[in-house]
Amino acid sequence: MKSRYDYIVVGAGSAGCVLANRLTANGKYSVLVLEAGPSDKTPVVSTPGAFAYFMFSRKYNWAYNATSNPALRNGQPVFVPRGKVLGGSSSVNGMLYVRGQKEDYDHWSALGNSGWGFDDLLPYFKKSECNERGADAFHGDSGPLHVSDRQAQYPLTEAFIQASQQAGFKFNPDFNGAAQEGVGYYQCTIKNGQRCGAARGYLHPAMERKNLTVLTEATVKKVVIEDKKAIGVSFAYKGQDLTFHADQEVILSGGAINSPQLLMLSGIGNQDHLAAHGIDCQHHLPGVGENLQEHVDACVLVKSKKKDGFTASLGGLLRMTPDTLKYVLKKEGKLSNSITEAGGFIKSREDLDRPDIQLHMLPLLFDDSGRDLKLMAQHGYSCHVCVLRPKSSGTVKLRSADPAMAPDIDFNFFAHEEDKKVLVDGIRQLRKILAAPAFDGYRAEELNPGIEADTDEAIFDKIKQHIGLVYHPVGTCKMGHDAMAIVDTELKVYGVKGLRVVDASVMPTLISGNTNAPTIAIAEKAAELILNRPASHQQQHQTDSITA
Incomplete structure (x- = not known):
């Protein structure tokens, strides 16, 4: 194992696996990928129905807890699962393939991020995708990520589809087609009955290449910076503390929790916050860890x-x-x-121009990320409502300069009053569906919020004690041009040469749906941005790194 590579990628999650594949494809560059978790070669990863296992795992899940809020969940912290394994969260998620809305990406572009509108990203969605329905204007059929239709296994799924239409919501056969609105069956990243996350789709086919090295259970402690240039990383591996060098770039792909944490541990962030933890400031970037956004869920x-x-x-x-x-x-x-076979994208109010609510239908009583086993032992069903474009934002901060210490995650849910209104209105819309005739043979007692809760305040008072999230944190290393931006439109970190962030943390705003497919598309585009640099620029960069 050598100690010098062209590129060092920190994190073998959804984005890191894409980069590992694309950056090594031409054979010109050596790439090292460092993953803190273990291999994904285990039945619990490959079996789609084993999803619930990960909520109790510490081997494959960072299993964070957010800062507790006395007003939510009776003061108990919201559980924040994140993948800690080859494939990252794509190896432990619900496997739903959702892109969001055209307007989400066009909004990024309108914020000044040229090249990141929907029409710019659509080719990367298609490039990444192997949709079993075949190729068309919106879909690809030859990419690494297998996307399939799933035959519904639970009658409750069919009841939901029927009830939704009885309640006046249209059926949509493709949430990723011309329009997102409606209810329907989710397509999933499943191939031949097995999970097809980023590790299976991108990483494993590339691991036979001699120019790719992947180390598991390697915990990166910091990016090594000299004269405002990232020249390598320090990490713990098999009981040793090692420092490896990157001749081209260090690329952070740890996700919206771990990437800002690592930047701060490396001395990049708000200088006052770093000083409070005894960390020398290498570059003052006050936006690191700010702008945390997540789909709050009831x-x-x-x-x-x-x-x-x-x-x-x-x-x-x-x-x-x-x-x-x-x-x-x-x-x-x-x-x-x-386990989530169907759902939908609907409007919380009729006067809106596009959906602001997502539904996830489940044929079980599911709360606290499935960790409430007493609840789940009863016969029942649940439907989850999430706010697609929340206006509240929170932070990821350091608790300590110790890399092994979990960061302080504060979602700051409902800081903006409108999020509360959208969620309550969404519950009202969902109740129309659950009251439809298709559920007559199923419907017994409504446990939450409870039928007696009929005013906005009463509904919110009940649902806030069961508040959760949909595992879609983004935004903490946002792309942009304002004082709080961390990366530019090529995802290069401002003020530090040879350093990029490529993962969901670069999203300026949260997209209207599940974030795995967009993260993979971001990484596809980032790989092209890296590889399409002029050769002379790459050679100069290499020379500079060696000299440093």
Whole structure:
């Protein structure tokens, strides 16, 4: 194992796996990828139905907790799962393939980020995608990321689709087509009954290349900076503290929690915050860790008269035995699917021009990221409502200069009053669906918010004690041109040469949907930006690094 590479990528998550593949494809450059977690070569990663396991794992999940808010969840902190494994969160997520709305990306462009509008990014979505429906104006059919239709395994899924239409919401066969609005079945990153995250799609096919080195269980402590230039990284690996050099660039792909943490540990951030933790400021960038955005989530929980959903009771687990055998033998059945089979994108109010709410339908009672096993042991169903474009934003800050110490994550939910209104109005819209005739054979007691909660304040008072998130943190190293921006439109960190951030943290604003597909598209574009630099510039950069 050598100690010098052209590129060092920190984090083998959704973006890091893309970069590892694309930057090594032409054979010209050596790339080192450092991942803090273990390999993804395990059935719990490859089995789509094993999603719930990760909520209890410390091996494959950073398992953070946000700063507790006395007004939410009875003061208990919101759980923040993040993938700690090859593939990152794409190896532990719900596998839903969603891009968001055209307007989301056009808004990025309108903020001054030229080259990042929807028409600019669509080619990268298509390049990354192998949609089993085939190629068309919106989809690709030959990319590394396999996207498939899933046969619904639960009758509750069909009930939701029927009820939504009975309540006046249109059916949409493709949330990633010409229009997002409507209800329908989610397409998933699943291939032949197995998860197809970024590691399977991008990283493993590239790992046979001699110019790619991937180290797992390697924890990066800081980026090494000399004279305002990133020249390498220091990391812990197999009981050793090592420093490896990058002749071209260091690229951070740790995600919206870990990338700003590593920048600050490296002396890049708000100088006062760094000084408070005894860290020498290499470059004052006050926006590092600011602008944290996440899809705040609330659920309607309903007991069921029927027993055809999923329960975590002993009887429920025993009823899964035939499906377990079916999966082991044929990679079919309930374990071959995401537990979230259907959902939708709807408007919280009729006068809006586009959806501001996303629905995730689940054939079980799901709260606290599935960690409330007592609740899940009962027969029931839940539908989750999230605010697609929240106006509240929070922060990621250091708790300590120790890289092993989890950062301070403060989502600052409902700091903006409008987020509360959108969420409550969304619950009201969802209740129309759950009250439709298709659910008559299922509907028993509404556990949350409870049928007695009918005013806005009463609804909010109930749902805020079950507040969660949809695992979509973004924005903490945002792209832009204002005083709080961290990277430019080529994702280069301001004020430090040879350093980029490529992951969901660069999003200036949160997109209207799940963030995995957009993160992969961002990395596809970033790889082209890196590889399309003039050769003379790359050679000069290399010479500068060696001299340094």
